[in-house]
Amino acid sequence: FEEFVAAAIGLARAFPSTAVIVRPHPSENPEPWRRAARDLPNLHVRHDGNVIPWILGASAIIHNGCTTAVEAAVMGRSAIAYQPIHDDRYEIRLPNSLSRKASSLDALIALVDERHEQDETTAQVPDVHAILGQHLSGLDGSLCCDRIIAHLGMLAPRRSAQRLGSILGKCRGRLQATLRRRRKSAFLHESDHKNGADYNSHRFPALAVSDVR
Numbered sequence: 001f002e003e004f005v006a007a008a009i010g011l012a013r014a015f016p017s018t019a020v021i022v023r024p025h026p027s028e029n030p031e032p033w034r035r036a037a038r039d040l041p042n043l044h045v046r047h048d049g050n051v052i053p054w055i056l057g058a059s060a061i062i063h064n065g066c067t068t069a070v071e072a073a074v075m076g077r078s079a080i081a082y083q084p085i086h087d088d089r090y091e092i093r094l095p096n097s098l099s100r101k102a103s104s105l106d107a108l109i110a111l112v113d114e115r116h117e118q119d120e121t122t123a124q125v126p127d128v129h130a131i132l133g134q135h136l137s138g139l140d141g142s143l144c145c146d147r148i149i150a151h152l153g154m155l156a157p158r159r160s161a162q163r164l165g166s167i168l169g170k171c172r173g174r175l176q177a178t179l180r181r182r183r184k185s186a187f188l189h190e191s192d193h194k195n196g197a198d199y200n201s202h203r204f205p206a207l208a209v210s211d212v213r
Contacts, residue, residue: 003084005036007062007105012043014109021046021054023068060115062108063099065092073098073128074136080111097131 012020022037022045024030030047037043046054055061055072061079063069069079081099102108125131129139138144190196 001032004064004082005032007082007084007108008033008043009036009040010105011062011109011112012037012040015112016042018042018059019044021058023047023051023054060112062112063095065090066095069095069099070132070136073132074139078115078125080108080115082108094131094135098125098128100125 008020008022020040020043022033022043024033024045024047030045033045037045051068052071052075055068055075055077058077061068061072061077062082063079064082069081072079079095079099081096081101083096083101083103084105086103100111102111132139138147142150188197
């Protein structure tokens with residue numbers, strides 16, 4: 001954590017005319033980041049909204065073992081894995097394998113500086129599509145939403161033609177679902193719990209009907 005705080009400060013100082021955006025993890029306390037950014041007008045800590053617009057608008061994306069790098073690769077954007085401390089026991093291989101790597105602040109600054117001169121094709125690691133293909137499906141062809149709708153259309157008549165299971169099985173399923181909802185609702189007002197309303201609204205921002213349309 002301290003290495004990443006130092007990196008954010010170092011990048012803000014190395015590129016004073018560039019906005020450096022820190023996106024803390026949803027379960028992370030953002031206050032230490034805000035304290036680090038207090039005296040740097042171009043270092044901003046943003047803890048709101050979805051990460052996708054930030055990925056699309058960034059000139060460089062920096063992480064270590066974060067799924068943000070996977071999202072970036074799917075969208076054709078490159079990322080940099082900053083690894084000042086490396087330990088194979090804790091390595092999260094997929095996002096880091098999709099990224100160029102820097103092990104020191106100087107190397108990180110150099111890679112960020114290069115990104116201003118590169119296009120996305122040059123900046124991406126070799127075989128990025130082959131790596132993604134080993135872990136993700138549906139990278140080509142129709143969008144996921146179109147595939148889901150088509151599949152639901154095939155399921156509807158089949159479901160109506162089949163028996164939906166015994167009455168006992170359906171009652172058991174409903175009981176389990178009800179108990180699960182009640183367990184979750186017990187922590188609804190605890191902001192630091194994974195089922196807390198504030199935490200979940202941050203992880204999963206509201207989606208308007210117009211966005212779906």
